[in-house]
């Protein structure tokens with residue numbers, strides 16, 4: 001039998017989790033609230049590995065166009081129902097895709113947000129998707145998290161200094177917060 005592509009195993013695993021969890025809270029991640037309050041320049045938002053995202057709902061309620069991408073069609077289904085219930089369907093585009101294959105358009109987004117997911121190549125593509133002055137907000141597990149969660153692959157965890165150390169020249173770091181097991185970055189691209 002052919003081995004499952006990694007994106008497909010992520011899809012099945014996350015579908016099962018979302019099916020078991022029931023109705024999501026749709027609470028925006030605190031990093032999304034902070035990023036939106038900077039505020040980013042006018043323009044669209046990209047929410048990567050969005051899940052049933054409160055961040056997408058918050059940004060759209062603020063009048064922004066949002067592209068929300070996830071490999072789990074269950075997560076996108078839950079989010080889609082809530083998007084329509086809140087009357088935000090004109091502003092939100094749901095993209096069912098594996099981030100290891102999907103690439104965003106370059107220099108397009110005013111805010112790129114990703115919480116709860118890490119991949120270095122995806123990070124590079126996210127940086128390239130920002131327009132001048134755009135805001136990048138990212139949170140992921142650090143390698144320290146593997147002490148408590150030994151099953152976490154190292155490739156899914158931020159190495160010391162990441163992701164700020166991966167930013168190209170011209171990016172301003174607004175904040176790095178490290179809780180030990182997770183690290184978040186808020187950064188602004190050169191205007």
Ligand SMILES: C[S@@+](CC[C@H](N)C(=O)[O-])C[C@H]1O[C@@H](n2cnc3c(N)ncnc32)[C@H](O)[C@@H]1O
Pocket residue numbers: 006007010011014015029048049050051052053069070071072075097098099100114115116117
């Ligand atoms: C920890 S959840 C985070 C969800 C949301 N961003 C949040 O902060 O609540 C990780 C999300 O990444 C998605 N994901 C995992 N692997 C992916 C991949 N290869 N491509 C796209 N999405 C992926 C999962 O479906 C899941 O919704």
